[in-house]
Amino acid sequence: MNSNWVSFQTVKESVSMxxxxxxxxxxxxxxxxxxxxxxxxxxxxxxxxxxxxxxxxTAKNIWSCRSASCTDRRxxxxxxxIIDFVAAMESCTIREAALKLQDWFLISVAxxxxxxxxTSKPVGEGVGGNGDRSDESVVLVNxxxxxxxxxIDWSHPYLTERGIAKExxxxxxxxxxxxxxxxxxxxxxxxxNEKGVLVxxxxxxxxxxxxxxKLPANFKKSLELFNLHRAIEASNGPLQSVxxxxxxxxxxxxxxxxxxxxxxxxxxxxSPAQEELLIKHFESVIVxxxxxxxxxxxxxxxxxxxxxxxxTRVISLxxxxxxxxxxxxxxxxxxxxxx
Numbered sequence: 136m137n138s139n140w141v142s143f144q145t146v147k148e149s150v151s152m153x154x155x156x157x158x159x160x161x162x163x164x165x166x167x168x169x170x171x172x173x174x175x176x177x178x179x180x181x182x183x184x185x186x187x188x189x190x191x192x193t194a195k196n197i198w199s200c201r202s203a204s205c206t207d208r209r210x211x212x213x214x215x216x217i218i219d220f221v222a223a224m225e226s227c228t229i230r231e232a233a234l235k236l237q238d239w240f241l242i243s244v245a246x247x248x249x250x251x252x253x254t255s256k257p258v259g260e261g262v263g264g265n266g267d268r269s270d271e272s273v274v275l276v277n278x279x280x281x282x283x284x285x286x287i288d289w290s291h292p293y294l295t296e297r298g299i300a301k302e303x304x305x306x307x308x309x310x311x312x313x314x315x316x317x318x319x320x321x322x323x324x325x326x327x328n329e330k331g332v333l334v335x336x337x338x339x340x341x342x343x344x345x346x347x348x349k350l351p352a353n354f355k356k357s358l359e360l361f362n363l364h365r366a367i368e369a370s371n372g373p374l375q376s377v378x379x380x381x382x383x384x385x386x387x388x389x390x391x392x393x394x395x396x397x398x399x400x401x402x403x404x405x406s407p408a409q410e411e412l413l414i415k416h417f418e419s420v421i422v423x424x425x426x427x428x429x430x431x432x433x434x435x436x437x438x439x440x441x442x443x444x445x446x447t448r449v450i451s452l453x454x455x456x457x458x459x460x461x462x463x464x465x466x467x468x469x470x471x472x473x474x
Contacts, residue, residue, distance in 0.1 A: 141233045147216050149242045152196050155217050158239065159224065160439065169194040177223050179208035190214075238357055241408055277334040277358055284323055284336060286313045293322055293341045297384055297459065303391050307362075309383075311341070317349060324383050326356075326401075329412060331364035337383065337401070357406035360413070361399040362386045367416050369395035377417040378470070379405075379437065381424050384459035389423075392466040403429040405437055410444075419446035421473050426452035448473055 156163065156176075163173035175189035182188070182202035191198045199214025200206075206213050209223065222232035236242065289304040291311035304310055312323040321338035328334050335356075338349040350356060360366075366377055378397040380386060389397045396417070400409055403425070413420055422437045424430035434449055441447045450469050452458070458466070 141230065141237050143218060143229075143233050146218060146233050146236050146242055147196065150217055150236055150240045152191050152193060152198055152217055152220070154240065155220060155236070156191070163189070163191060175200045175202060175205060177205055177208075178226070179205050179223065238404070238406060241355070241357060241406065277328060277355055279328075279332045279334055280336075283325075283333060284312055284314060284318070287311065287323060288313065291322065291341075298391075298462075299384065299387050300391060303387050307387060307390075309387075312338070320344075321349065324361075326354075326359060326361055327364050328359055329363050329367065329416070334359065339383075356401045358408045359401070360409050361401050362390075363398050363412060363416070366396040366398050370417070375417060376419040376421060376473075377413065378421045378423055379413070380458050381430065381433070382457070382459065385423075385457065388459045388461065388463075389466055389470075392463045392470075394466070394470060400433075403433045405433065405440065410440055413441065414444055417445070419448070421448050421450060421470070423450040423452070423458055423469075425458075426454050426456040 153171075159176060161173070161176045163171040166172055169192060171191040171193065172187050173189055174187060177189075177200060180188075180200065180202055181204040188202045188205075189198065189200045197214060197216060198220055201213045205223075212219075217236065218229055218232045221227075221235055222229050225232060225235065227235070287308070287310035289310040290301050294301075294304050294310065299309075308325045309322060312318045312321060318336060318338040320342070321340055321344075324337045324339065325333055326335040326337060335351055335354040340347050340349070361383055375396060378389060378394060380389065380397060380399050381403055382399055382401070386397050386399045398413075400406075420437075420441055422434055422441075424434050424437075430452075434451070438447055438449065450473070452461075461469075
């Protein structure tokens, strides 16, 4: 979720501890209607004598582990909220943990009147529960844009440097924007929803300006897959395989190699909404993410989640390599036996 602001209270109220545990694949046994217990999943846990030391109180949405290894690592604290749990699991700050939860579960911090509700999986699913009640998290829908940018240069030298042909740039509607506004002087990239409705533009800096990519503050990229509407059209019938990549230019380079069913996460993590879009529209997926640490982690996550729901294959790139850095011949060689 493209937001730098987070409401800790909203995060705590919107997501149950059971849902967070399910995302990590943690299974606990139910002791009572509001109590779970099992082996501690925290990376800090090293106590061999502390068996079944991890406990969850679902009514209060809190957890605890009283083993010496975990309490020592956390400065004497034996437990906490869902935010504390993610911070411990990911070895990150409380703020970073809250932002991750906000992104993973599509928690909106915007005006509630602009949102729609999405019902989660039953409480206890994946953690030994009876599934007799459910939580709700708030999901925004990206609104259609009421305008389209013009004065776009599809033949800008930056695109040539990235290996993007003018015909491809024209097809995707990308190019240097010379008009007024925050996107002036950037390479603008139209983003559509699954129905092909324009919902946003991303602006790529060409002169070292920060941020490298600029998105409108009210646009939630975790709700969309870039190029999804074209990939759906390219299927032309029964569900087929799709190639999943990280970025805009990855999509365009693979498209130029004559593989039309390709979509991008617009980042290095797959959101729950994006996962559902893949399941809805395609029969199988080929994961082709960047050959760096973030890409490797995201690949493992995709295998864990998508692999349980659809045939999932992986193309592992060399260290430091990205799909958009490959030539047409290299892309075709990697994909010829998989599509």
